[in-house]
Amino acid sequence: MNQATQQSTPRRRALIIAGIALALIAGAILVLAVTDDPPPSTSPPSGSPSPSPSPSVSTSPSGLTARLQEAVTVDGVTRHLEEFQRIADENGGNRYTATPGHEESAAYVARVLRNAGYEVSFDRFDVTVYEENAPSVLQRRAPSRTFFENSADFTTFNFSPSGSVTGRLTSVGVTPETDGLGGCEESAFSGFPSGDIALVQAGPCTLTDQVLNAQDAGASAALVMFTPELADTSAGVLRPTLASSEVTVPALAVSTKLGVELARSGTRVHLEVAGEIAERSTRNVIAEQSGETDDVVMVGAHLDSVPDGPGINDNGSGSASILELAVALSGVETREGVRFAFWSAEELGLIGSDHYVSELSDAERNRITAYLNFDMVASPNYMRLVYGDSLGNVDDPAAIKNLFLDYFAERDLDTDLIDLSGRSDHGPFERAGIPVGGLFTGAEMIKDREAARLFGGEPGRPGDPCYHLACDDIENISEESLDQLSDAIAFSVATLATSGEL
Numbered sequence: 001m002n003q004a005t006q007q008s009t010p011r012r013r014a015l016i017i018a019g020i021a022l023a024l025i026a027g028a029i030l031v032l033a034v035t036d037d038p039p040p041s042t043s044p045p046s047g048s049p050s051p052s053p054s055p056s057v058s059t060s061p062s063g064l065t066a067r068l069q070e071a072v073t074v075d076g077v078t079r080h081l082e083e084f085q086r087i088a089d090e091n092g093g094n095r096y097t098a099t100p101g102h103e104e105s106a107a108y109v110a111r112v113l114r115n116a117g118y119e120v121s122f123d124r125f126d127v128t129v130y131e132e133n134a135p136s137v138l139q140r141r142a143p144s145r146t147f148f149e150n151s152a153d154f155t156t157f158n159f160s161p162s163g164s165v166t167g168r169l170t171s172v173g174v175t176p177e178t179d180g181l182g183g184c185e186e187s188a189f190s191g192f193p194s195g196d197i198a199l200v201q202a203g204p205c206t207l208t209d210q211v212l213n214a215q216d217a218g219a220s221a222a223l224v225m226f227t228p229e230l231a232d233t234s235a236g237v238l239r240p241t242l243a244s245s246e247v248t249v250p251a252l253a254v255s256t257k258l259g260v261e262l263a264r265s266g267t268r269v270h271l272e273v274a275g276e277i278a279e280r281s282t283r284n285v286i287a288e289q290s291g292e293t294d295d296v297v298m299v300g301a302h303l304d305s306v307p308d309g310p311g312i313n314d315n316g317s318g319s320a321s322i323l324e325l326a327v328a329l330s331g332v333e334t335r336e337g338v339r340f341a342f343w344s345a346e347e348l349g350l351i352g353s354d355h356y357v358s359e360l361s362d363a364e365r366n367r368i369t370a371y372l373n374f375d376m377v378a379s380p381n382y383m384r385l386v387y388g389d390s391l392g393n394v395d396d397p398a399a400i401k402n403l404f405l406d407y408f409a410e411r412d413l414d415t416d417l418i419d420l421s422g423r424s425d426h427g428p429f430e431r432a433g434i435p436v437g438g439l440f441t442g443a444e445m446i447k448d449r450e451a452a453r454l455f456g457g458e459p460g461r462p463g464d465p466c467y468h469l470a471c472d473d474i475e476n477i478s479e480e481s482l483d484q485l486s487d488a489i490a491f492s493v494a495t496l497a498t499s500g501e502l
């Protein structure tokens, strides 16, 4: 799951911080979209989709959905997750785009697919990545000497310029209240002592704008402090991204606790950032099983992690689920073809899926009748969230979402709708006019009481407290969620591939 894009509209001022904006907006939509009403009856009832019009299909659709759900087991999916964990362990703790951890993950997926009888192809593309040559350092030099902990107390902005800076800290707009203006107004920096290190509080503009304001005021480096309600919700500081190449000073994000501590007068700090922006080549892994018709159902999950952790829930869980489904589906005759995609560079902004869609000819694009996306399907504090349709046809009875709503309703499992606003790889497909759908079990957004009533788990905590952090490891998986959702994934793909219609 990609970190939310920062918004700059004042209306969303409380939601801007740390790229958490869209998740919270999504949370609000989620509450509004709770569906107590039964789904429209025009959609195929789950478990018994309309029979295939083609008598030559060897497996009846309902038989196939049942068989696939049986074949896709938690044990089978978990074996792939363990492999992703092993690969991360052996490659610096992550599976970030264009690193050995991702390359080996792609090779593993390709091997499993080939062993299952698929022809595998690689869709290569270039991507701009940020690589840290050494973990950043942040120390207080005065009034007392303290070393702060990277990722727990602070983190480096993606694409932060490098530098080693020691100096006096001057805070700007640190209140610390959620609705403070932070460093969003240039006027807040009037009188800022040139050469000082700026500490600003996240406000109603983008974090990048605040870093630029500090830089324009003469700051030698910028620390951006997250606001209290957000900083207390995760096991570390989420790494934000600088969205401008005009930034020339090193930039770090710090937790509220640390920011408040540093804002005291008389503080001197030392910081070091050693990062590099590089052009790299990476690849999506694609495999297809042809059907009786030319139509294709596409199923995708991103295989890359952030640089800060192994990405076992985000998104080993989706990757492993569709990989196990591909194995189970191999050799099974279906009406539509099924194409599996394991995307790279999702965490860098959906770059792999975007590249893939942009290369499709009109004819190729028209063959794709649906794109199903599975990103984070085993969050420890999970919610069963079904992608709504951000294109506005939420009431369309034929939408893919109804497949999932019906499926879970028949099993007495509650669901909510979520509008992910293109935060994962369905985005490029949706923009290309291809019907999309998918499932999601929660990232950094807080599970509220209503959600806890529906899904159990802990209210007041994120769906995945380890989202984009080092602790997103093999322990960070809800087997219950994985079990329910991997079955739903198998069901949806089998149904779409055999019914021949949406």
Ligand SMILES: [Zn+2]
Pocket: 001, 002, 003, 314, 315, 347, 468
């Ligand atoms: Zn992610």
